[in-house]
Amino acid sequence: MGIAERREREKQEMQDLILTTAAELFLEVGMEKTSIRTIAEKIEYSPATIYLYFKDKNELLYAIHQRAFQRFFQYFQTLPQLDDPMEKLQQLGHIYFKFAFDNPAFYDLMFILKAPMDSDQTEEHWEMGARSHDVLTDLVLECQQAGHFQNKDTQVLSHMIWATVHGIVSLKIRERMKMYPEALRDQMVYDSLEMFNSILESV
Amino acid sequence: MGIAERREREKQEMQDLILTTAAELFLEVGMEKTSIRTIAEKIEYSPATIYLYFKDKNELLYAIHQRAFQRFFQYFQTLPQLDDPMEKLQQLGHIYFKFAFDNPAFYDLMFILKAPMDSDQTEEHWEMGARSHDVLTDLVLECQQAGHFQNKDTQVLSHMIWATVHGIVSLKIRERMKMYPEALRDQMVYDSLEMFNSILESV
């Protein structure tokens, strides 16, 4: 043992490198302009090399997807066990933010990009999307059971909360905040989230 | 009025036709798959003809952009003069929605797409973005002067409001609502907006 394991690890590292680079390019220049060639160039390998690690472009796309959701769930698991569901909800928002801004390329791919993928993969994609959405819905329900958000439809409220956080994130990621001075944008994003949280608190 | 004017008018009409067709195609098959060729085919002219009216693809994109913002402002102008600024704010939200779902291809281009354009054009783009954002900020300020949203930063609040509405719209447009039954999605979008409005009301 040793050799086989090292090889396996190296292979994983290379796949990782390709995946990450691809995701970065998606974010930088957009998905359409990200080609196998440009990925290869950026990692300074030949295009053919990529095919040693991924069968075709579709499989690469799929792997990025999986990887992205995987990491997304890892972030979610850091949600602390708190007694107050409202506090938990706000923590969830912060975790969501953290994931998004730590991994903007992944976020983009998961929640913004029009994914050109095979149906099988899209389906799995949506299962994961639904699963993460359930976490939110469950939490909102908890809040309601604790007396908050009375007389509000759980689904609609959950969706609205998600939409708000997603809206803040995606305006930032897709660079629609140029009407604010650059120095202020980051802070603004967090302030927006805080303000939304404080509003929710008061409902 | 003579020949020159007629020519000018005809030229405008042709540009119009191209622009509209391009926008339709963006919506139908997506931006990446809309090529000069496909536009040309749809209007039953040769690809070369398009170059008589637009210098290159970039300029065409830019023109669509302008057109999109132009229409956006037209929608805004339908905002009725109401005494209650809060009611006006909510109306603004509905108008925003109406524009977005009447013209999803335009909305996508304006607020979601990673703009594949030259810097000059992007600047003008942002001037228009800022201008429309000002409408919102002014309105929020009015609300505050009328006693609402006390102790809240106008900029941050405006941004948060925009983000929420944009979030709802873009989750729909970019098809991230598959966790809800298709039949419910449209309604959900409007319910979300309503819920957000009612929450704002109570702040």
Next chain:
Amino acid sequence: MGIAERREREKQEMQDLILTTAAELFLEVGMEKTSIRTIAEKIEYSPATIYLYFKDKNELLYAIHQRAFQRFFQYFQTLPQLDDPMEKLQQLGHIYFKFAFDNPAFYDLMFILKAPMDSDQTEEHWEMGARSHDVLTDLVLECQQAGHFQNKDTQVLSHMIWATVHGIVSLKIRERMKMYPEALRDQMVYDSLEMFNSILESV
């Protein structure tokens, strides 16, 4: 008129040029090594140009096929109306030879090459193959009715005759006559046919 017609003619000529060149390359270097690129190079155009005249490689292949059979039938139509069916049979052999050696690339494609084509096209191909084979069978039958080839199955005999002529042609075209001095090969091919004819005569 005039312009449109000239254009049409020019288009036909270009298609012709591509077709002929492709067929030549098939013969020279084999079908597998004939690429759109090599064809383009030989006619000194860019590869993209070929796609102006043929949708894809398959369509090009198909067109060559059609063209080849078309010409094949043209040769057949030069078969003179003779009273003696045996003489006609021998003439047919000569015409077949003439076609093959006038158009070796076409012959190769039609009767030797393993055609990598869509099924629709292959079917049509075989209909034409069958049609030309019928000409032979009919003629053999005539001969039999005139008293020749008694007690022989028409089908089998026809097939055998075809096989012989095809064998002579294909050994030549596929260069399997290197055991004979080059200077003699051409003559040998014709002598073989003559000898076969004379043998048939005596049956």
Next chain:
Amino acid sequence: MGIAERREREKQEMQDLILTTAAELFLEVGMEKTSIRTIAEKIEYSPATIYLYFKDKNELLYAIHQRAFQRFFQYFQTLPQLDDPMEKLQQLGHIYFKFAFDNPAFYDLMFILKAPMDSDQTEEHWEMGARSHDVLTDLVLECQQAGHFQNKDTQVLSHMIWATVHGIVSLKIRERMKMYPEALRDQMVYDSLEMFNSILESV
């Protein structure tokens, strides 16, 4: 006998395995689609391994060639010693057939394929071709000395005989018998040979 010999034997066995596998693939999927990779996969070795036993694809092809001719001669050696040269000639035809249909991939490579090989190898190829052709010529000469085929050029006649048998075989192998019902084709091939034999008999 020691280590060196065992190594040599093992090397031969491996070469054998590669050769046989390649030939199988030629037959199964055709020559163009048989790549070093597909061969490697089938024998469950890496592509690089093949290069330990053959310098390059060309050399591998050459080896298959040699092997094919070798086997061809083995078939020829089963030709029984008969007194009647005419009977021997007919037996030769049957042996040729047997070889062809037992080993269609080999036959194809030897007598149909446009050989993608270096000149040195092609030369040797033709020496073997000539050698086998001599067997036929000698036999035809014997027949003539026994009173058959009077007043016929030995070379031409031999060539014509070969061409006929080759024609029958290659129409079958290259699938140009689709005008006959599939069930009949095999029989037809043999009937054709028989008819040719019987005609020769009567000359």
Next chain:
DNA sequence: CATGAATGAGAGTTCATTCAT
């Protein structure tokens, strides 16, 4: 002995763009 990793060259194909007519 065997191979995993890597690649240059080349396959078919599409697209934005130009230009002579």
Next chain:
DNA sequence: GATGAATGAACTCTCATTCAT
């Protein structure tokens, strides 16, 4: 004003081949 013809550059993907290990 309109376009047919042409192309360079880019795309995804495969293959024979090399080389360090």
